[in-house]
Amino acid sequence: MTRVCLVCMGNICRSPMAEVVLRRVLSDHGLAGQVVVDSAGTGGWHAGMPMDERALDTLSRHGYDGSLHRARQFDKGWFGDRELVLAMDRDNLRELRRLAPRGAEVRLFRSFDPAAPEGAEVPDPYYGGIDGFLDVLRMVEAAAEGLAEHLAARGGLPG
Numbered sequence: 001m002t003r004v005c006l007v008c009m010g011n012i013c014r015s016p017m018a019e020v021v022l023r024r025v026l027s028d029h030g031l032a033g034q035v036v037v038d039s040a041g042t043g044g045w046h047a048g049m050p051m052d053e054r055a056l057d058t059l060s061r062h063g064y065d066g067s068l069h070r071a072r073q074f075d076k077g078w079f080g081d082r083e084l085v086l087a088m089d090r091d092n093l094r095e096l097r098r099l100a101p102r103g104a105e106v107r108l109f110r111s112f113d114p115a116a117p118e119g120a121e122v123p124d125p126y127y128g129g130i131d132g133f134l135d136v137l138r139m140v141e142a143a144a145e146g147l148a149e150h151l152a153a154r155g156g157l158p159g
Contacts, residue, residue, distance in 0.1 A: 002151065003036045003081055006109060007096060008088040011041030011071035012052045013133070014122050015088055018109060018140040020059055020066045025144040029152050042095045044073030052126065058133040079104045086112075086147075089121040110139060112146035 006022065008015035019039035026035050041047075050056070051069045059066045076099040079085065085100070086109040087093035096106045110120040122139050125132030 001036060002034060002083050003038070004084045004086065004147075005074070005078060005082045006037070006039040006086050006088070007042060007074050007092050008039075008122075009041050009043050009092060009124065010046040010126075011039055011073070012046045012049060013055045013126050014124065014136055014140070015039035015041065016051045016066055016069045016071070017055050017059060017133075017136055018086075018088070018122070018144065020064045020069070021137070021140045022144040022147065024064060025141070025148045026151075029148040031148060031151055034155075035151060039069075040072050040074035040078075042074055042092050046071040047073055054125070054130055054133045055136075058130070058137050062137060074099075076100075089124070090119070109147075110143045112150055113139070113143040114146055115142060 006015040006018040016039050019037050022037050026032050049071045051066045056066050079101055083105060085096055085104065085106045087096055087106065088109055093106065093108055100106050108121065110116045110122060122136055125136050
């Protein structure tokens, strides 16, 4: 079983959207039983809260259900249980790498989108309008497809 954790800052917008999308995409690729997906934030100020309503609405309008999500903070002890930790942006990537033990696989989520430029991030839509959430959805759908293909080619294993 491979475990993947998606990480943003507060775990109420980007990473939970990516979690919901990735679960669906993995299921579509026949990997649901081989890959476990969760999400967290590097900060804990939203812990226990549901997903941002704009994120939830965007997912819902596109056939996804994020209603069960509750935010939580990433714990450095999780590196031992997760083969792949994926950050939404470079700031969170830096923080995760600071916490990570040697050998942990930590990278940007969009690195799995073959159409994204190197170093591409999923921008934080929190302080913007609803269009930013739709942009995030499109980015995470593309990255999720790329990650699913990557994992399928390796029998569900990162690498």
